Ligand SMILES: Nc1ncnc2c1ncn2[C@@H]1O[C@H](COP(=O)(O)OP(=O)(O)OP(=O)(O)O)[C@@H](O)[C@H]1O
């Protein structure tokens with residue numbers, strides 16, 4: 015029994031590592047709503063679509079999933095991290111549009127690229143999913159806008175929305191975005207489903223059962239329903255459980271993860287202070 019549970023905790027811990035794995039996507043009613051809306055919106059004649067949400071609300075995993083689901087039906091490309099330079103960025107765009115490599119030691123002639131893009135109107139439609147768009151420079155953003163004006167390339171722009179900065183108010187997003195979607199943190203119930211589904215996907219039934227309502231409310235209180243924070247907290251909780259299992263098995267009830275363990279994890283991550 016002991017060995018079984020010990021290995022269960024280390025599996026459980028790794029279930030909550032922070033990574034973008036589309037196979038690990040959990041269908042939740044709110045994420046499904048946003049996903050369905052996004053799928054509909056990209057079929058509309060829009061030039062740019064804005065996807066925003068605080069860090070850790072699931073923007074990247076949503077875009078990765080959209081690209082993966084539509085890649086056989088549409089020309090859809092996911093840019094996970096911003097290119098290091100304008101030259102590199104338009105080199106990639108050139109390759110997507112022309113379906114050819116950019117000759118070595120050459121730079122993209124932007125006005126020629128726009129002309130080429132215009133020649134594709136009615137023939138091809140390209141969707142580019144730009145993640146972490148807050149990191150692109152104003153010059154790149156302006157050129158992205160010019161590309162989208164051709165109506166051949168449509169951009170889905172994912173942005174952090176931080177508390178003190180209203181990005182929607184930023185100059186180039188005022189008039190250019192025709193529709194925007196916002197991802198938000200999970201409610202208590204949704205977070206509970208998220209945690210349980212993630213564990214059940216890995217057959218960790220006992221572990222899922224050992225986390226019940228009252229304890230999960232505390233998890234929600236600490237993390238405010240943020241997916242990334244939730245992953246961090248659950249990872250730490252199972253790390254602590256793993257320790258107890260191995261060194262102080264008489265101090266842990268494997269059928270019920272206690273409030274104390276969650277508080278210890280919260281303390282370690284700085285949600286609460288001693
Ligand atoms: N519906 C979901 N199913 C499975 N995992 C999810 C889901 N939503 C979010 N996550 C997980 O939560 C974590 C944070 O999500 P993600 O990285 O997509 O957030 P983000 O909004 O892109 O954050 P940032 O603004 O910092 O880039 C990731 O580990 C991701 O795998």
Ligand SMILES: [Mg+2]
Pocket residue numbers: 073074075145146
């Ligand atoms: Mg992201």
